[in-house]
Amino acid sequence: MARDVKALADEELMQLVRRGDGDAFAIVYDRHSSAAYSLAYRMMGNRTAAEDVIQEAFLSVWRAGARYDRARGSVRTWVLGIVHNRGIDALRRGKVRDRPRVEEEDAAEGIEDPVRTDVEAARHEEAATVRTALRTLPGEQSQVIELAYFGGFTHTEIAAMIDAPVGTVKGRMRLGLSKLRDQLGRGAVQTA
Amino acid sequence: MSERTGLDHERWSDAAGAWVLGALAPDEAEAYALHLDDCPACRDEVAALGPAAAALPASVAPMAAPPEIRERLLADVRREASLLAAAGAGADRAPRRRRRLPAFGGWRAPAFVAAALLVGLAVGLAVAGGIGGGARTVPVAVEGSAAGAHARLVLADGHATLQADHLPPPPAGRVYQVWVKPHGGPPEPTPALFLPRADGSTTVGVPGDAAHAEAVMVTAEPQGGSAAPTSPPVLTATIS
Numbered sequence: 001m002a003r004d005v006k007a008l009a010d011e012e013l014m015q016l017v018r019r020g021d022g023d024a025f026a027i028v029y030d031r032h033s034s035a036a037y038s039l040a041y042r043m044m045g046n047r048t049a050a051e052d053v054i055q056e057a058f059l060s061v062w063r064a065g066a067r068y069d070r071a072r073g074s075v076r077t078w079v080l081g082i083v084h085n086r087g088i089d090a091l092r093r094g095k096v097r098d099r100p101r102v103e104e105e106d107a108a109e110g111i112e113d114p115v116r117t118d119v120e121a122a123r124h125e126e127a128a129t130v131r132t133a134l135r136t137l138p139g140e141q142s143q144v145i146e147l148a149y150f151g152g153f154t155h156t157e158i159a160a161m162i163d164a165p166v167g168t169v170k171g172r173m174r175l176g177l178s179k180l181r182d183q184l185g186r187g188a189v190q191t192a
Numbered sequence: 193m194s195e196r197t198g199l200d201h202e203r204w205s206d207a208a209g210a211w212v213l214g215a216l217a218p219d220e221a222e223a224y225a226l227h228l229d230d231c232p233a234c235r236d237e238v239a240a241l242g243p244a245a246a247a248l249p250a251s252v253a254p255m256a257a258p259p260e261i262r263e264r265l266l267a268d269v270r271r272e273a274s275l276l277a278a279a280g281a282g283a284d285r286a287p288r289r290r291r292r293l294p295a296f297g298g299w300r301a302p303a304f305v306a307a308a309l310l311v312g313l314a315v316g317l318a319v320a321g322g323i324g325g326g327a328r329t330v331p332v333a334v335e336g337s338a339a340g341a342h343a344r345l346v347l348a349d350g351h352a353t354l355q356a357d358h359l360p361p362p363p364a365g366r367v368y369q370v371w372v373k374p375h376g377g378p379p380e381p382t383p384a385l386f387l388p389r390a391d392g393s394t395t396v397g398v399p400g401d402a403a404h405a406e407a408v409m410v411t412a413e414p415q416g417g418s419a420a421p422t423s424p425p426v427l428t429a430t431i432s
Contacts, residue, residue, distance in 0.1 A: 022273035026266055030399075037257035039249040051261055062269050073246065080249045088214050123250070130251040148215035149248050155210045156217065173209030174241065181244040 010075035018065035025062050032076055033058070035123075036083045043087035043150050053090055057083040084149070091152030133183035141176030144169050200227050201234065208237035212245040256385065259353060259397030330429045332356070337363075337412075338426035341392070345408055345429035352402035354410070356427065358392040362412035369413040370398055371421060375406045375432075381419055405431055 005013065005024050010031065016024035036057060040050035060082050068078050134142050143162070147153045155173065159166045204227050210216050211224055228235050327348035334341045343356035354370065362368050368386050371379035380400070388394040402408050410427035411418075 020273050020276040022266065022270045025269050025273075026262075029262060029265065033257040033262065034254055035249060037261075038252045038255045041255055042252040047258070051258060054257060055261055055265055058265055059268065062272070077246045080246070084214060084249070123254075126247075127250045127252075127254070130247050133247075134251055145213060145248070148210065148213040149245065153215065154217045155215045158215070167206065170206045170210050173213060173215065174206060174237075175209075177209050177212065177241040177244040180247070181241065184244060184247055 011070045014065055014068045014070075014075055017062065018068070025065075028061065028075065028079075029058055032079045035076065036079060039080055039083050040087055043084070043091065043152060049090060053086045054083060057086045060086070088152040129184065133180050136183060137176050137179055141172045141179070144172045145176045145180075148173065201231050203227075204231070204234060208234060208241055212238060212242045258395075260395055262397055263353065330431055332427050332429045334427055336424060336426050338410075341427070343427050343429075345398070345402070345431070347403050347431075350401075350403060352398035352408060354394075354396045354398055354408065354427070354429070356388065356392075356394050359388040359394055359427075360392065361388060366412040366414060368410050368426075369418065369421075370396060371409045371411065371425075372398065372400045372402050372405045373407040373409060379407075379409055379421055385413075402431065407431060 005016065005021075006027055008016075008024070008027075010028065013024040013028050017028060033054065036054045037050060040053040040057075041047065044050045044053060057079070061079055068075065072078070134145075137145070144155075144158055147158050147161070148155065153161070155169045156166055159169045162169070204224055207216065207220075207224055211221070216224055224234075228238065327346055330345040330347065332343035332345055332354070334343060337360055338356075341356050341359040343354065343359070346353045346355060359368075368388075370382045370384035370386075372382055373379040382399045384396050384399055386394055386396045398408055408429045408431065409421075409425040411421045411423045411425050413422055
């Protein structure tokens with residue numbers, strides 16, 4: 001390879017991807033596939049469905065690279081947003097909602113990447129900060145946030161599940177996210 | 193804010209949290225997206241809450257994506273890239289569409305693929321048949337507890353993939369870790385940790401520049417991997 005594309009920033013790689021550069025796409029994939037797969041596995045609860053989700057999502061990244069707008073966030077946030085939307089679509093199609101969740105399945109694939117680089121070390125620190133921040137939320141707020149984000153449930157479904165008014169559920173979501181934002185701000189977490 | 197927007201805002205005033213979490217039903221999401229175009233107050237709230245939702249994936253336990261996904265995906269991408277290159281810039285990507293879904297939490301991935309691309313892909317499979325050619329298979333020496341295994345290292349397109357059959361699981365509490373040994377240097381750790389499937393088969397992508405290394409090795413290491421090998425290699429592919 002004549003160019004050292006591996007040295008490019010994500011945003012520069014996306015400019016190449018939108019011009020049809022498969023090598024640039026491969027580097028984007030290598031940088032973000034673990035986070036994408038982890039999110040998909042958390043949502044889907046099994047390997048096969050998670051694989052389907054990230055394969056669809058990364059094909060969208062490849063085919064819709066021109067839609068990436070750096071003004072709206074990092075490439076990582078954009079990629080994970082696509083994964084999340086694909087995951088929600090899959091969950092709402094009802095194909096996987098009844099499948100066993102992660103905790104119930106053989107977690108042989110759930111091997112954590114070791115810390116090897118400064119970037120990975122920073123991400124481990126970020127993960128710890130986000131987990132801590134989530135734990136500080138009142139249970140009723142973290143519950144609706146997790147049911148919505150990872151479970152793919154709508155606010156009306158969640159209201160029925162926990163036997164609370166829809167307005168209460170939406171209020172808990174707003175309040176919980178607002179507290180989470182404040183906690184993360186104090187923890188200096190960078191997500192975009 | 194217009195009177196119409198003001199009335200609309202009352203309807204949507206508490207929806208920003210549900211929106212950034214992806215918790216609105218599809219018809220509500222469509223309507224809220226239109227509302228956002230006209231309502232700076234809701235746009236501000238979405239912008240304020242969005243980063244908190246975008247941070248949620250970081251709370252998930254990290255896992256390595258199975259290497260076979262990468263192989264499948266890049267094979268598709270390289271075929272399409274060659275078709276795009278052959279067709280020229282005019283045959284490029286699908287057109288931009290109006291934003292419908294959360295700015296944070298992501299852009300809704302398009303549910304379409306350019307028809308011309310798909311038609312071209314079928315033709316291009318033959319055209320692009322040579323891409324990825326020149327694969328080289330390196331035999332793998334098996335030792336110790338893996339003596340009954342059969343393994344090979346496949347080098348293609350600048351990437352190395354380790355394939356094995358009848359590989360026994362590592363000792364309890366350990367995982368297999370892949371190492372790349374540069375010429376004249378000690379083995380360098382990679383983040384490739386794996387367990388074989390129940391039937392002893394496995395396919396593992398080897399990170400880094402294995403094609404120009406002296407050897408690729410596999411050892412059994414504690415969970416999370418090691419910075420230096422703590423056990424003798426069970427698989428060794430001598431590349432050059």
